[in-house]
Amino acid sequence: MALRAALRQKCGLIGILSQPSSSGSHSRVSAVLVSQMRNNATSPKIKVDFNQSTGVAVLSMQSPPVNSLSLDFLTELCISVEKLEMDRACRGLIITSSLPKVFSAGLDILEMYGKSPERCGEFWRAVQEMWLKMYSSNMVTIAAINGSSPAGGCLLSLTCDYRIMSDNPRYSIGLNETLLGIVAPFGTDKNIIKNTHTCSN
Numbered sequence: 001m002a003l004r005a006a007l008r009q010k011c012g013l014i015g016i017l018s019q020p021s022s023s024g025s026h027s028r029v030s031a032v033l034v035s036q037m038r039n040n041a042t043s044p045k046i047k048v049d050f051n052q053s054t055g056v057a058v059l060s061m062q063s064p065p066v067n068s069l070s071l072d073f074l075t076e077l078c079i080s081v082e083k084l085e086m087d088r089a090c091r092g093l094i095i096t097s098s099l100p101k102v103f104s105a106g107l108d109i110l111e112m113y114g115k116s117p118e119r120c121g122e123f124w125r126a127v128q129e130m131w132l133k134m135y136s137s138n139m140v141t142i143a144a145i146n147g148s149s150p151a152g153g154c155l156l157s158l159t160c161d162y163r164i165m166s167d168n169p170r171y172s173i174g175l176n177e178t179l180l181g182i183v184a185p186f187g188t189d190k191n192i193i194k195n196t197h198t199c200s201n
């Protein structure tokens with residue numbers, strides 16, 4: 001029932017958020033998706049287990065050492081989510097990490113150093129696509145945060161409807177990217193205090 005109510009509530013949001021973007025920002029992922037489906041390729045950085053009987057998919061991030069969000073990783077993540085969106089049987093999505101100790105280390109720092117302006121633009125568009133796609137998903141989304149989740153990792157969890165974090169004092173979460181001079185827009189951090197629940201590890 002709770003899942004259904006959350007889904008209904010979310011569908012209202014989607015009406016607003018899924019308006020076609022004038023920038024065409026979703027077209028890159030869609031194009032990649034089409035070509036990947038054609039090639040029937042599988043992704044090594046993301047593992048998806050979909051349970052037909054529950055309608056819930058578990059998406060495990062498995063990009064060692066720290067699930068950093070590189071352009072490739074973000075693209076694969078968006079493709080995986082897009083594939084699930086297209087499956088009407090899939091109602092719920094749990095995002096977690098298959099690495100020990102780390103959910104996601106956030107944006108891949110190597111993407112922000114010594115890259116061409118074109119590549120930087122592509123990277124930041126992919127970041128934006130990721131959070132827009134997650135935030136406007138028609139599935140009920142849950143981040144099962146089973147390790148540290150700084151900066152962009154925290155952002156990823158904030159795009160989900162619910163967050164549950166392992167109650168382990170060694171794991172940290174928060175928008176610490178200001179230490180690197182990257183400023184998140186106002187309001188990004190408000191939900192983390194309200195809606196992050198912890199559970200025993």
Ligand SMILES: CCCCC/C=C\C/C=C\C/C=C/C(=O)SCCNC(=O)CCNC(=O)[C@H](O)C(C)(C)COP(=O)(O)OP(=O)(O)OC[C@H]1O[C@@H](n2cnc3c(N)ncnc32)[C@H](O)[C@@H]1OP(=O)(O)O
Nearest residue numbers: 065066068105106107108109110148150151152155177184
């Ligand atoms: C709601 C809409 C709002 C829209 C908002 C838009 C934008 C703003 C929001 C977000 C901006 C986000 C910015 C970022 O994410 S910048 C990146 C910030 N991340 C960090 O600073 C994390 C740094 N890493 C750590 O703290 C630790 O590594 C860890 C994750 C806690 C894990 O610790 P552990 O001890 O297990 O591992 P190591 O530290 O030894 O690291 C292993 C290995 O991984 C490399 N590495 C770590 N983090 C990153 C990274 N982010 N990118 C690339 N590589 C990383 C590290 O260098 C080690 O490599 P080595 O070769 O030395 O083995």
